[in-house]
Amino acid sequence: MSKQTKKKQKWVHKDLLGLEYLSHDDIILLLDTADSFREILDRTIKKVPALRGKTVVNLFYEPSTRTRVSFEIAAKRLSADVINIATETSSVRKGETLNDTGRNIEALKADVIIVRHNCSGAATMLARNVNISVVNAGDGWHEHPTQGLLDIFTLRKKFGRIEGLNVTIVGDIAHSRVARSNIWGLTKLGARVMVCAPDILIPPGIEDMGVSVTNDIDEALVNADAVNVLRMQFERDEKAVFPKQLEYFKKFGITEERLKKAGRDITVMHPGPINRGIEISSKVADGVNSVILEQVTNGIAVRMAVLFWLSQARENNKNETIG
Ligand code: CP
Numbered sequence: 001m002s003k004q005t006k007k008k009q010k011w012v013h014k015d016l017l018g019l020e021y022l023s024h025d026d027i028i029l030l031l032d033t034a035d036s037f038r039e040i041l042d043r044t045i046k047k048v049p050a051l052r053g054k055t056v057v058n059l060f061y062e063p064s065t066r067t068r069v070s071f072e073i074a075a076k077r078l079s080a081d082v083i084n085i086a087t088e089t090s091s092v093r094k095g096e097t098l099n100d101t102g103r104n105i106e107a108l109k110a111d112v113i114i115v116r117h118n119c120s121g122a123a124t125m126l127a128r129n130v131n132i133s134v135v136n137a138g139d140g141w142h143e144h145p146t147q148g149l150l151d152i153f154t155l156r157k158k159f160g161r162i163e164g165l166n167v168t169i170v171g172d173i174a175h176s177r178v179a180r181s182n183i184w185g186l187t188k189l190g191a192r193v194m195v196c197a198p199d200i201l202i203p204p205g206i207e208d209m210g211v212s213v214t215n216d217i218d219e220a221l222v223n224a225d226a227v228n229v230l231r232m233q234f235e236r237d238e239k240a241v242f243p244k245q246l247e248y249f250k251k252f253g254i255t256e257e258r259l260k261k262a263g264r265d266i267t268v269m270h271p272g273p274i275n276r277g278i279e280i281s282s283k284v285a286d287g288v289n290s291v292i293l294e295q296v297t298n299g300i301a302v303r304m305a306v307l308f309w310l311s312q313a314r315e316n317n318k319n320e321t322i323g
Helices: 024-040 066-077 098-107 122-129 145-159 177-188 217-222 245-252 256-262 292-315
Strands: 055-060 081-086 112-117 133-139 166-170 192-196 212-214 226-229 267-269
Touching: 024 145, 024 177, 024 292, 055 066, 055 098, 066 081, 066 112, 066 133, 066 145, 066 292, 098 112, 098 122, 112 122, 112 292, 122 133, 133 145, 133 292, 145 177, 145 226, 145 267, 145 292, 166 177, 166 217, 177 192, 192 217, 217 256, 267 292
Parallel strands: 055 081, 055 112, 112 133, 166 192, 166 226, 192 212, 226 267
Antiparallel strands: none
16 A cells, blocks of 8 residues: 655745735635644643744734734734834824835834734735735734634634635625634635625625625524624724614624524624624623634634744745745
8 A cells, every 4th residue: 555645734924914825725724833832821831942943023003902013912922023113202293104114014023914904905916016925813804814714713713614614794894804814714614605785885796795684683693603703893984884883783793683583503603802782792702602702713723823834834934935
């Protein structure tokens, strides 16, 4: 019998800009690596030397609690040095562009820039202008790849698989980078994704991403293994097109009654921050089927995996692709 040799998965990406640009195997590699790092987080000494001597810079042009802190903890667990730049107190206030800021961070010999920006495509533009790695921590309405990965990681931990799962995403699909990253990642791994929102919050052509669409919350829940509840993004609602908050909760809010009506145990997720009483009731958010805080913890392991593989790509001098 011939001996089968397992092909070693290669990571070639200089940057992490979106799940759209990763293959099925890239995503599995990140999830499997995150599994090993997740175990480290429960040890007494939660630190490994993988990124010793490396410097990670958090460059956030938008507010963040979970993503910024999670990246900082992830980098520190890997023994990297971490610098946080608050754009309000940096030279961004004097008119410095994102590209110039990035090139100066590179000149300061950092190895990775984690960037959050309100413009879709900002992380991609920065990645094209610096030789060091760039991680998209959320760009406008485009993608939030590490949130997508940590959501998928949490589902895989809970169900042991992604293929064949029915995942419903409810809420502000139109403005949601989290929805886009989840859709790219989940469909690549074989999940069935349904999105549910009022018409004005469904972007035209979303079906082309391989999802089904409904305005009926009961239909969205009846076959769901998990529901990912999105935050209503009032800060992006320049034209005030959202329905009134109470009206939204009445029609689309995730409540105990709605989950009970579906007649099955539905795992409840939310990327945070939560608007209690607007998209989700407190009882559901804090209930037995909620994995919202597990998502937050798992985010550290996923971000450790991302930082680890980006650093491996640099070490191996395989900076061939943007993706
Ligand atoms: N989920 C998420 O991106 O949260 P923050 O805005 O707090 O980073």
